[in-house]
Amino acid sequence: xxxxxxxxxxxxxxxxxxxxxxxxxxxxxxxxxxxxxxxxxxxxxxxxxxxxxxxxxxxxxxxxxxxxxxxxxxxxxxxxxxxxxxxxxxxxxxxxxxxxxxxxxxxxxxxxxxxxxxxxxxxxxxxxxxxxxxxxxxxxxxxxxxxxxxxxxxxxxxxxxxxxxxxxxxxxxxxxxxxxxxxxxxxxxxxxxxxxxxxxxxxxxxxxxxxxxxxxxxxxxxxxxxxxxxxxxxxxxxxxxxxxxxxxxxxxxxxxxxxxxxxxxxxxxxxxxxxxxxxxxxxxxxxxxxxxxxxxxxxxxxxxxxxxxxxxxxxxxxxxxxxxxxxxxxxxxxxxxxxxxxxxxxxxxxxxxxxxxxxxxxxxxxxxxxxxxxxxxxxxxxxxxxxxxxxxxxxxxxxxxxxxxxxxxxxx
Numbered sequence: 001x002x003x004x005x006x007x008x009x010x011x012x013x014x015x016x017x018x019x020x021x022x023x024x025x026x027x028x029x030x031x032x033x034x035x036x037x038x039x040x041x042x043x044x045x046x047x048x049x050x051x052x053x054x055x056x057x058x059x060x061x062x063x064x065x066x067x068x069x070x071x072x073x074x075x076x077x078x079x080x081x082x083x084x085x086x087x088x089x090x091x092x093x094x095x096x097x098x099x100x101x102x103x104x105x106x107x108x109x110x111x112x113x114x115x116x117x118x119x120x121x122x123x124x125x126x127x128x129x130x131x132x133x134x135x136x137x138x139x140x141x142x143x144x145x146x147x148x149x150x151x152x153x154x155x156x157x158x159x160x161x162x163x164x165x166x167x168x169x170x171x172x173x174x175x176x177x178x179x180x181x182x183x184x185x186x187x188x189x190x191x192x193x194x195x196x197x198x199x200x201x202x203x204x205x206x207x208x209x210x211x212x213x214x215x216x217x218x219x220x221x222x223x224x225x226x227x228x229x230x231x232x233x234x235x236x237x238x239x240x241x242x243x244x245x246x247x248x249x250x251x252x253x254x255x256x257x258x259x260x261x262x263x264x265x266x267x268x269x270x271x272x273x274x275x276x277x278x279x280x281x282x283x284x285x286x287x288x289x290x291x292x293x294x295x296x297x298x299x300x301x302x303x304x305x306x307x308x309x310x311x312x313x314x315x316x317x318x319x320x321x322x323x324x325x326x327x328x329x330x331x332x333x334x335x336x337x338x339x340x341x342x343x344x345x346x347x348x349x350x351x352x353x354x355x356x357x358x359x360x361x362x363x364x365x366x367x368x369x370x371x372x373x374x375x376x377x378x379x380x381x382x383x384x385x386x387x388x389x390x391x392x393x394x395x396x397x398x399x400x401x402x403x404x405x406x407x408x409x410x411x412x
Contacts, residue, residue: 001032001033001090001091001407001408001409002032002033002035002087002088002089002090003027003032003033003034003035003089003090003091003092003093003407003409004034004035004036004037004071004084004087004089004091004092004093005020005023005024005027005034005035005036005037005092005093006037006039006080006092006093006094006095006099006131006132007019007020007023007094007095007096007097007099008020008097008098008099008125009036009038009064009070010038010040010045010064011044011048012048012052012056012057012060012272012273013272014271014272014288014290014293014294014309015097015207015307015308015309015310015312016097017060017063017064017290018207018210018290018291018293018294018309018313019096019097019205019206019207019309020036020096020097020206021067021068021210021214021217021290021291022206022207022209022210022213022214023093023096023149023206023213024036024067024068025213025214025217026206026209026212026213026400029213030404032409034068034069035068035069035070035071035087035089036064036068036069036070036071037070037071037074037080037083037084037089037092037131038070038071038072038073038074038083039074039075039079039080039131040073040074040075041075041123041124041125041130042075043123043124044123044124044125047123048273051273052272052273053273053274053286053287055286055287056272056273056286056287056288058287059286059287059288059289060272060287060289060290063289063290063291067217071083071087072086074131077129077130077131077135077136077139078136078139080131080136081136081137081138081139081140082139084136084140084144085140085141085142089144090144090407090408090409091144091145091146091147091407091408091409092134092144092145092146092147093146093147093148093149093403093407094132094134094146094147094148094149094151095148095149095150095151096149096150096151096152096182096205096206097150097151097152097182097205098126098151098152098153098154099132099148099151099152100132100133100148100151100152100153100156100181100186100189100190101125101126101127101132101152101153101154101156102126102127102128102153102156102158102161102165102169103122103126103127103156103157104156104157104160104161104162104165105160106157106160107156107157107160108120108121108122126154128161128165128168128169129168133169133172134146134148134172134175134176135172137175145177145406145407145408146175146176146177147176147177147178147179147403147406147407148173148176148178148179148180148200149178149180149203149206149399149403150180150181150182150203150204150205150206150399151179151180151181151182151186152181152182152183152186152343153181153185153186153189154343155185155327155328155341155342156189158188158189158192158193159192161193166192166193169193170193170194170195170197170198173190173193173194173198174194174197174198177406177407178402178403178406178407179198179200180200180201180202180203180399181200181201181202181203182202182203182204182205182343182346183202183343183346183347184202184346185340185341185343185346187199187200187201187202201399202346202350203395203396203399204392204393204395204396204399205309205312206396207309207312207313207316208312208315208316208389208392208393208396209316209393209396209397210294210313210316211316211317212393217291218291218294218295218298219291219292219295221295221299224292224295224296224299225299227292228267228284228296229282230265230267230282231265233263233264233265233301234264234265234266234267234282234300234301235259235264235265235266235267235300235301235302235303235304235377236267236269236296236297236300236302236303236304236305236310237252237255237266237267237268237269237276237278237280237303237304237305238268238269238270238271238276238303238304238305238306238307238310239276239277239278239305239306239324240271240274240276240277240306240307240326241274241277242277242326245277245306245324245326245360245361246277246278247278247324247367248278249278249279251367251370252266252278252279252280252370254369254370254371255304255370255373255374256280256281258370258371258374259374262374262378264301264302265281265282266280266281266282267280267282267283267284267300268280268282268283268284269284269293269296269297269303269305269310270283270284270285270286270288271307272286272288272290272293274286276305284296294313297310297313297314297317297319298313298317298319300319301319301320301377302319302320302321302322302377302380303319303320303321303322304321304322304324304373304377305323305324306323306324306325306326306360307326308327308343308344308347311323311344311347311348312347315347315351315353315385315388315389315392316389317389318382318385318386318389320356320376320377320378320380320382321356321377321380322356322357322358322368322373322376322377323344323348323356323357323358324358324360325342325344325345325357325358325359325360325361326360326361327341327342327343327344327345327361328340328341328342328345328359328361342359342361344357345357345359350388351384351385351388351392352384352388353381353384353385353388355376356376356380
């Protein structure tokens, strides 16, 4: 079958590209013809152009051209329908990643000071309607099955969505031949907007199957160490330049001293849009290939920092980690954060690894000491991690078999 994939394929985000690459390779390995539906909203493209080094944008574009095939560029919902028809695509898989977002107006109201009320602007990919909700099916002469895979709502405050929009979103969700979500908060959102008629299963991010699906693309540890000038035992550190996410330079200095005493090299790992906050003796810069980024984590002796996909890569490869969790639903103009909705917290709760995490997205957070964090890496329960990773890989494969059945293709 010719299967269209619709996700965040063109944004400069390591995890977004890797999860899609994992799915692409899974389909290819099973004898199907995957094609990336090249929907890129102009405002989203502009956002990354303004916030990402040009060298990184060029690097990821080059990699996209090497690794997969994309359709003609789509800017609108109708454009997506046209490429599906013109390419004779048999079925579409939407996701994984944050493809089920809607951040209502009420959620975006902020108070910069006592006398001013402002509304945060957002790009069109995070508000309904957009192509991630499958609305292009209305423009197809010949219907195609649509599966939504491991979708996430990215802390959307769904209870503030107006009733008329909830009705439209419900119609979209109920039209899918298959739907699953990546975390419990998104599961609750789907149940809410469909009046309890759809409570989709929680399924793994495709990066949990990257070694299975795309191992042939990975460089060796020797290649990575030589390319980036790394010692055999290196610890990756990655903090956003945000006072609610980062740690102090004093904290980093103490961590580096402790690591050095244990024969471990501390290395600063960048985000796809910027360098990691703070200074360490060794820093990896941009541009950086998402595949190399994955390999750097896979071969490391540990990871400390923000974001979800580094944690997913670590769990998948039984690499010790400590998460400074920067997700959750913000309240009181951002002063407080409900971390119970965090996608990182969900994964670590299921994996029984919550002791490897601290909620960091609050002005009133408690920052653990560097010695405490380093001790957590040293005493990391690899056996528990391996057991969970194997179970989640099995769950991923079961999900893919079900998707194949629902869209009408052979899974062998």
